[in-house]
Amino acid sequence: MTIKQKAYNQYLEYLNDRIQNYRAMILDLAEDAQNDAKGSAGDKHETALSMMHIEQEKLNYKLKEVLEQKQILESIDVDKVNKKIGIGSLIQTNTFLFYMSTALPKITIDGKDIVALSPSSPLGNIMLGKEINEEFEFNGMKYKISSIE
Secondary structure (H helix, E strand, O other), rough: OOHHHHHHHHHHHHHHHHHHHHHHHHHHHHHHHHHHHHHOOHHHHHHHHHHHHHHHHHHHHHHHHHHHHHHHHHHHOOOOOEEEEEOOEEEOOOOEEEEEEOOOOEEEOOOOOEEEEEOOOOHHHOOOEEEEEOOEEEOOEEEEEEEEE
């Protein structure tokens, strides 16, 4: 398995874990609201229910974002090798190893740090369409692309 395939799998597992956690928290809140409704009445009850509802809306929004990230990741053909940087590219520069997909936390695979980057991010946008040996500057830092998978 290539480092690109390992990165893809690790990011997919990360997103699936987050989806599962958000769904569990939403379910717990719904159960708490039901239990609270059975034994409470009055202003305190209404306030507690309102707070739970607000929290549930926040969690639903976060869940939606993670589901969208997963959809982007799943649209990538991990076996495709690009000559130019595009979605799904694993890019080795003189400073970092980037995975053009969606903005996700840095991971380490086979001793190499990988930064997942969204093509719509400022750095991702600059990198799109670039080829091996091209150089560019971002935030005062110079990058040179040494390989693209």
